[in-house]
Amino acid sequence: MSNQPTIVLAFSGGLDTSYCVLALRKEGFDVHTAFVDTGGISSSQKDWIEQRALELGAVAHHTLDASTPLWDQFVVPLLWSGARMLDQYPMLCSDRYVIVAECLQLADRLGTHHFAHGCTGMGNDQLRFDQTVRSLGDYTIHAPIRELQRHTQDVRQHEIGLMAEAGIDVPESNARYSINENLLGVTLSGQEIDAFGVPGDDTHVWCKPRTDWPDAPLALTIGFKEGQAVSLDGEPMSGPELLATLNEALGAYGVGRHIYTGDVSIGLKGRIVFECPGVDGLMVAHRALMEAVNTKLQNQFHRTVAARWAELVYTGFFYEPHKKDLEAYLKSANEYVTGVVRLATQGGEIQAVSVGSKYLLADPNAVYAQSADWTPEEAHGFVKLLGQSSTLAAKVRRG
Numbered sequence: 001m002s003n004q005p006t007i008v009l010a011f012s013g014g015l016d017t018s019y020c021v022l023a024l025r026k027e028g029f030d031v032h033t034a035f036v037d038t039g040g041i042s043s044s045q046k047d048w049i050e051q052r053a054l055e056l057g058a059v060a061h062h063t064l065d066a067s068t069p070l071w072d073q074f075v076v077p078l079l080w081s082g083a084r085m086l087d088q089y090p091m092l093c094s095d096r097y098v099i100v101a102e103c104l105q106l107a108d109r110l111g112t113h114h115f116a117h118g119c120t121g122m123g124n125d126q127l128r129f130d131q132t133v134r135s136l137g138d139y140t141i142h143a144p145i146r147e148l149q150r151h152t153q154d155v156r157q158h159e160i161g162l163m164a165e166a167g168i169d170v171p172e173s174n175a176r177y178s179i180n181e182n183l184l185g186v187t188l189s190g191q192e193i194d195a196f197g198v199p200g201d202d203t204h205v206w207c208k209p210r211t212d213w214p215d216a217p218l219a220l221t222i223g224f225k226e227g228q229a230v231s232l233d234g235e236p237m238s239g240p241e242l243l244a245t246l247n248e249a250l251g252a253y254g255v256g257r258h259i260y261t262g263d264v265s266i267g268l269k270g271r272i273v274f275e276c277p278g279v280d281g282l283m284v285a286h287r288a289l290m291e292a293v294n295t296k297l298q299n300q301f302h303r304t305v306a307a308r309w310a311e312l313v314y315t316g317f318f319y320e321p322h323k324k325d326l327e328a329y330l331k332s333a334n335e336y337v338t339g340v341v342r343l344a345t346q347g348g349e350i351q352a353v354s355v356g357s358k359y360l361l362a363d364p365n366a367v368y369a370q371s372a373d374w375t376p377e378e379a380h381g382f383v384k385l386l387g388q389s390s391t392l393a394a395k396v397r398r399g
Contacts, residue, residue: 002059004030007114008107009143010099010129011035011061013049014178015219016118016145021056022166024116024142032110033058036102039067039183039240040247056168064102067183070095071239074313075184077280080227080330085308085378086379089260090279091310094181097123097318100132100352105141116142121149127316135319177203183243185256185276198380199259199273207257207275208245213347218253220246220343222285227334229282238394246278253347265315281350284347285341288298288352293336294360305329 007024011017011033033053037046041303046063053061074094084090100117106114119126133139145155152158163170175188181336186205186350193199201209222242223231232242250256256277264270291299305326312323339357343350365373372379 001029004028005114006030006032006110007116008032008034008102008110008112009058009116010118011049011058012052012118012180013052015156015163016178018052018168018170019119019163020116020144021053021058022162022168023147025057027142029114030059031057031116032060032062032106033237034062034064034103034106036066036095036099038070038098039244040186041183048182059254060317062106066095066102068238069101070098070183071243072359073098075239075243075279075282077309077327079229079282079332080327080334081306081309082283082287082290083306083313084283085262085314087154088258089262089274090184090276090283090313091313092182092184092187092276092345093125093180093195093273094130094313094318095184096128097132100129100135104133104136107114107139109243113139114142115139116144119143120155121146122264122266122268123270124315127265128318131316132318140347149187164275172287174186176200177322179205181205183240184279185247189271193259193271193273196261196271202303203273205275205360206251206277207254207267208252210254210347213253214216217344217346218249219353220249220281221340222343223340224286224289225338227286227290227337228316229286240359241296243282246281250277250281250345250350251275252395253277253345255345255348255350262314281343284350284352285343286337288355288356289339289341290334293339293354293357293361294333298333299357302333305333 005028007029009017009020009024009031011021013037021033034377035046035049047328048064050061074097078090092135097212103115105114119129126143130141133141135321148155150159166194171398175189180187187207188203193203221233222229223234229239231237232245237245256279258318259271259273261269261271275330309323309326309330312318317323336359339355341352342354344353345351365371
């Protein structure tokens with residue numbers, strides 16, 4: 001048995017975490033790599049990640065399935081809220097919180113309080129990892145990539161050079177881009193993306209380019225119960241299975257591809273390409289149903305809660321009590337979001353083309369632009385009183 005201390009490293013097989021294995025071994029740790037499977041990659045890719053970890057010198061590699069926790073803890077409240085950071089980015093990075101939780105549980109089983117991650121000191125991921133660790137227990141955090149900034153400003157090229165010295169190949173895609181895939185989607189950064197240039201053709205991962213879209217249009221029906229997606233085309237499905245199916249079906253039509261520029265918490269601009277066909281489809285469907293069954297005041301206030309929830313999740317406060325408070329409201333606001341939504345696409349964008357629910361706020365005697373169950377006099381009085389304050393202000397200020 002080794003006398004060296006044990007450490008758990010959240011491991012993806014990419015350049016950063018591959019370098020971390022070498023750095024932590026050099027520091028004298030027995031490195032246990034943990035790939036937390038939050039969906040989005042194949043069995044062959046998982047096998048490659050394990051082989052990579054052992055090639056780098058990990059004493060053991062652990063593959064941990066977390067698709068269900070990711071769905072339950074993040075996707076469900078994401079749909080409840082419809083939240084997108086700056087109205088664009090649906091926080092695909094949020095698998096980090098589940099990854100940390102699973103890794104810390106492994107650390108407990110191994111009897112160690114040492115945990116490592118591959119975050120740099122330049123982005124928001126370090127907030128997500130570090131704050132989650134501190135919220136969940138008493139552990140020592142190791143961040144070899146962040147420490148590299150003490151020695152070089154060009155971290156990526158420094159890593160590539162050290163990997164080459166160690167005789168470890170770096171895949172070309174990893175050398176060009178930082179790529180993250182999970183059940184939620186794919187994010188890419190680096191190279192021309194960081195430089196605010198036109199993303200290269202090889203940044204298409206799940207979303208097919210226009211030339212590869214099918215000729216026939218696509219239609220899908222999603223069923224919801226209390227705001228949770230529970231079926232696809234009438235067939236009951238688990239959340240992770242439903243999302244994976246939508247990723248493939250909608251990605252073939254180029255649905256869900258975006259470019260996003262965000263404000264990193266430390267004051268930089270961060271630019272990414274991201275693809276999330278399944279999340280886009282689910283969010284479009286959920287919003288169409290929610291806005292049809294909830295009241296005007298509910299729908300108005302919902303935007304305020306969603307923006308706050310997105311800010312907390314994006315900046316690392318996944319276990320902040322305030323987030324739990326917001327989710328209690330979101331759960332209540334989704335009590336009657338039950339029904340079916342039909343989605344349709346011919347490529348590039350997705351639309352909710354029909355909505356059905358027994359909770360639709362619809363009156364057969366009063367249909368917009370068609371029929372009313374009030375008198376012209378009542379309408380005239382309503383309009384007059386609704387605008388009374390503005391009318392008085394205009395009259396007084398005209399002198």
